Amino acid sequence: EVHLVESGGAVVQPGGSLRLSCSASGFTFDDFTMHWVRQSPGKGLEWVSFILRDGKSKSVDYADSVKGRFTISRDNSKNSLYLEMNNLRADDTAFYYCAREMESAAVFDYWGRGTLVTVSS
């Protein structure tokens, strides 16, 4: 059974940094593109970033709202996905989900339960 478990969410001050992790199990991790999607409390969904299977530097992309501040990475030997977040702002406050991209369509067929990042002084 596929499982995605995020961790690392916390309360952080504006300008601070945080690293989120997503531990994957139940499937061959390095066969799949992975994403981060966020959702502000009570609001809609926003795609944040993706990383292709090989995890190389040219196989990633970001939403404009986080470009230059967030870095996605993966360690296929550890079945793990990461999101390094720097220079955090109040509008980065959200639940952060890791999601697996389906093999046959670029949609998210499995999601974790999310981890909450709160940016507040």
Add this chain to the structure above:
Amino acid sequence: DIQMTQSPSTLAASVGDRVAITCRTSQIINKWLAWYQQKPGKAPKLLIYEASTLESGVPSRFSGSGSGTGFTLTITSLQPDDFATYFCQQYTTYPYTFGQGTKLAIK
């Protein structure tokens, strides 16, 4: 970025009703649209992709239609478990974007 407009924002219905939620996109996306269901405190769940393909395990009372810029999610014979929030998502080009959501509530 492709803008997504869902309607209605909220919808009240009764068990057994047939309901339809629409999603319009600001650009032509062919059939590259997905629908998700989300319940409070839970992650979204994929229901439909490629506008009309039902994800494995999703009940057949859910169906999707449309192409280009106009799409519809239809739920026939609403069940108690269906009261949730529904989102559409385009995946024709990055950044992938979502509709603002339709909350389906019990009348």
